[in-house]
Amino acid sequence: MYTLPELEPLRDFDAIAVLTSGGDSPGMNPAVRGVVRAALNQGISVYGIQKGYSGLLAGDLRLMTSSSVRNIVQRGGTILKSDRCEAFKQPENRRTAVQILKDKGIQGLVVIGGDGSLTGAHCLAEESDLAVVGLPGTIDNDIFGTDDTIGFDTAVNTALDAIDKIRDTASSHERHFLVEVMGRNSGFLATHVGIAxxxxxxxxxxxxxxxxQLGQQLSESRRSGKGSSGIIVVAEGRDPGLTYRLAEQLRQQGEDPRVCILGHIQRGGQPSGHDRVLASSLGAMAVSYLLAGYSDIMVGVDAGGIVEVPLDSVIRYRKGLDPHLFELALLLHK
Structure with missing residues (x-):
C-alpha cells in the first residue's frame, strides 16, 4: 500500500523509548508494535513510557519484549495509556525528562500523537542530543506534512456506522438529524463523513x-419532493454547543431537527485495516529513520510514499481543508 524508502543505517542505538500522547486514536497500538518489533529485530532495547509525557516525568518506563506487543493490533486505544501534560511545556521539566531517559541509557524516542505531542517532541530534539521522531496519531487528520494520520480512517467508519443507523430513524419520522462529529479546528473528519x-x-x-440559507434549502427539498428527512454533519467547532444552537435556529425557521452527538465513540473501537497497515508502516519506519541518523522529524505519508517532514514545519504550519473536497460535499446533496 505504501512505498517505503530504503535508508542506510548510519548509527547504533542501545535503547530507544516510545510513548503515546494526547487524545488516543485507533491504530496507536499497531504503531507501538511496529516500533517495538522493528527495534528488537535490530538488537535495540525498547522502553514503553506509560501515560505519555506525564509518565516520562514520573519515570514510568517499562522494558518491552516481543510478547509485550502480541495480539494488540486489533485493540483500540493505546496499551501505553495517554495523557495531556501541561507540565511538559516548562523547559525545566523537559530537562528532567531528558535526564530520566539518559539515566536509562535511552538515546532515541518515538512520539505518537497530534500537534501538541509533536510540539513536545520538537522541543526535546532542539534542547537535547536525543534523537526524536514523531508519528501523526490523531483522528482529525489535521497534521501538516502528511496526507493521512493514524486513526482517521477508523473514525470516519465509526461515524458512518452510527449515521447509517440514525438515517433509519430520520426517514421513519421524516426529520432531519444534526450529527456532530469531532473537529474543533478542522473539518476533515466532517467532510469525509458527510460525503461518505x-x-x-x-x-x-x-x-x-x-x-x-440552510433552512431555506431544507424547506425547498421538502417542497420539491427531494426529501423531508436527512443528515446534516456538523464538526463540533471551537465553541461548545454549536450543534444545539444550529438546531434551535432551524426550529425558529419552522424545522423540527434532532441532535445526535457522537462524541468520544469516534476515538474508540478496533482500528480499520487501513489504519493498521498505516500505523505498522510508520512505526517500523520510525526506527529506520532513527538508525539512518534522522532526528527532529515526523514520519508521514505523501502521495502513497513514506516521507520525513521536519517537526519545525509540522508545528509551524496548518494543514488546510481541501476546498474542492468541501465543494464536492456541498454539490452532492443538491
Missing amino acids: AGAEMVVVPEYEVHIE
Whole structure:
C-alpha cells in the first residue's frame, strides 16, 4: 500500500523509548508494535513510557519484549495509556525528562500523537542530543506534512456506522438529524463523513454557516419532493454547543431537527485495516529513520510514499481543508 524508502543505517542505538500522547486514536497500538518489533529485530532495547509525557516525568518506563506487543493490533486505544501534560511545556521539566531517559541509557524516542505531542517532541530534539521522531496519531487528520494520520480512517467508519443507523430513524419520522462529529479546528473528519454518508449538508469550522440559507434549502427539498428527512454533519467547532444552537435556529425557521452527538465513540473501537497497515508502516519506519541518523522529524505519508517532514514545519504550519473536497460535499446533496 505504501512505498517505503530504503535508508542506510548510519548509527547504533542501545535503547530507544516510545510513548503515546494526547487524545488516543485507533491504530496507536499497531504503531507501538511496529516500533517495538522493528527495534528488537535490530538488537535495540525498547522502553514503553506509560501515560505519555506525564509518565516520562514520573519515570514510568517499562522494558518491552516481543510478547509485550502480541495480539494488540486489533485493540483500540493505546496499551501505553495517554495523557495531556501541561507540565511538559516548562523547559525545566523537559530537562528532567531528558535526564530520566539518559539515566536509562535511552538515546532515541518515538512520539505518537497530534500537534501538541509533536510540539513536545520538537522541543526535546532542539534542547537535547536525543534523537526524536514523531508519528501523526490523531483522528482529525489535521497534521501538516502528511496526507493521512493514524486513526482517521477508523473514525470516519465509526461515524458512518452510527449515521447509517440514525438515517433509519430520520426517514421513519421524516426529520432531519444534526450529527456532530469531532473537529474543533478542522473539518476533515466532517467532510469525509458527510460525503461518505450522503449527507444533505456539512458544517465545518473553516467555512461560515448561513443558517437562513440552510433552512431555506431544507424547506425547498421538502417542497420539491427531494426529501423531508436527512443528515446534516456538523464538526463540533471551537465553541461548545454549536450543534444545539444550529438546531434551535432551524426550529425558529419552522424545522423540527434532532441532535445526535457522537462524541468520544469516534476515538474508540478496533482500528480499520487501513489504519493498521498505516500505523505498522510508520512505526517500523520510525526506527529506520532513527538508525539512518534522522532526528527532529515526523514520519508521514505523501502521495502513497513514506516521507520525513521536519517537526519545525509540522508545528509551524496548518494543514488546510481541501476546498474542492468541501465543494464536492456541498454539490452532492443538491
